[in-house]
Amino acid sequence: MAEISPEWTAELKRGSIQLCLLALLSREEKYGFQILHELRETSNGFFDLKEGTLYPALRRLEERGFVESHWKDPATGEGGMPRKYYHLTDRGRTALSEALAIWRQMTAGAEKVLEGIR
């Protein structure tokens, strides 16, 4: 039986999900379904988010002015419904670089502490 509580893992995820979302959106605009898949693939399944977590998180970022969104029809031949695309704003870029600096400080600090542990 695992000794680590699932809540601890969930806390770790919660603490980094917004940073990951901003990072993903900093490269190009994306829509929810695409973000969900890319997060899962890129993180080797660690960020296997539920839709009920992703979409409100995107809306929160939008409410804070970190991202903006617009509706777009799928490319010709793709078919399907219009999609809501999100992209980073200038405020979002600033937030991303600030959060990234803190993240790097934190991981570097943690790495130092964990050095030598197997």
Added chain:
Amino acid sequence: MSDVDVYLAQVRRSMFGMAPVVREDILRELQSHLSEAVAGNGGDAAKPLRDAGPPNLIGREYRQIYGFGTVFKLAFATIAFILAIPSSPILQITQEFPIPNILAIPFLIVLVAWVLWVSVEAGSRAGILAGIAAFLARAVVEVWLAAMPPYPAPTAAGIGLFVATGVVLVLLGWLPGTAKKAWSRPSGDL
């Protein structure tokens, strides 16, 4: 009606009171996502709907982000305005009122409870609006009484009490909603 339609209808119900434009935009995005997820699952909606989460929780989450729409906020403020009128003899400039105190006390209690509820459930902006509406109603009653002689000249203490009560009502509308928002902020929020 497909399973997705039923699901979306449940989400819509749980977002009752939100601004229609925001609500429809959320539903459109969910529908777009689900149609893609269902198509990717060979047309079976069961797993995508399970993954999407309970509709009432989704709706509640969105309501926490956006709060109630303008029409509802105005309705809440109107109710506060109406409740404040019969509560006016309490903590007012003068005690010479056509409404007896004994009737005014329950109305004041209900008014305070209402402003608190609005602040907690609809957010601090709606709460402040309800508090201001209550303050305004009490001021309107005061002006109305002043126009009906003989009206005793207000004392400085009376005016102070009147203003203080109004400020307290606005604060009651502001504080609980702000506290709730701060405490219910999801952990890990930037």
